[in-house]
Amino acid sequence: MTKGLIHHVEINVSNLEGSIAFWGWLLEELGYELYQSWNEGRSWKLEDSYLVFVQTEEIYLDASYHRKRVGLNHLAFYAKSREHVDVMTKRLEQKGISILYREHHPFAGGKKHYAVFFEDPDRIKVELVATV
Numbered sequence: 001m002t003k004g005l006i007h008h009v010e011i012n013v014s015n016l017e018g019s020i021a022f023w024g025w026l027l028e029e030l031g032y033e034l035y036q037s038w039n040e041g042r043s044w045k046l047e048d049s050y051l052v053f054v055q056t057e058e059i060y061l062d063a064s065y066h067r068k069r070v071g072l073n074h075l076a077f078y079a080k081s082r083e084h085v086d087v088m089t090k091r092l093e094q095k096g097i098s099i100l101y102r103e104h105h106p107f108a109g110g111k112k113h114y115a116v117f118f119e120d121p122d123r124i125k126v127e128l129v130a131t132v
């Protein structure tokens with residue numbers, strides 16, 4: 001274990017089924033494996049870190065997520081390479097997932113930052129970035 005590395009992140013979602021379809025596909029593409037599964041949640045793990053998605057209780061569903069509000073803005077994952085970013089961009093498009101900042105893609109994060117940005121079903125922004 002690397003001290004201080006993220007152990008897990010848990011995210012409440014509005015519709016678990018839709019989140020499982022999206023996150024299951026994405027995380028498994030990135031090498032994660034299904035780790036925990038129960039009626040109200042799922043998690044996927046890669047090495048020593050895992051991500052958990054939990055169905056939000058009905059009484060808390062009135063206030064929806066917005067990344068411009070206080071709280072999480074986005075999650076960023078390492079891509080293997082620039083080519084990997086390109087391949088994933090195509091796969092996202094094939095799945096009908098729209099690419100954010102299209103006009104600046106793949107440099108929406110800056111001239112030296114090769115990445116694709118998109119959204120999960122709750123509109124949590126997701127970034128896949130190539131550092132090599």
Ligand SMILES: [Zn+2]
Binds near residue numbers: 127
């Ligand atoms: Zn970022």
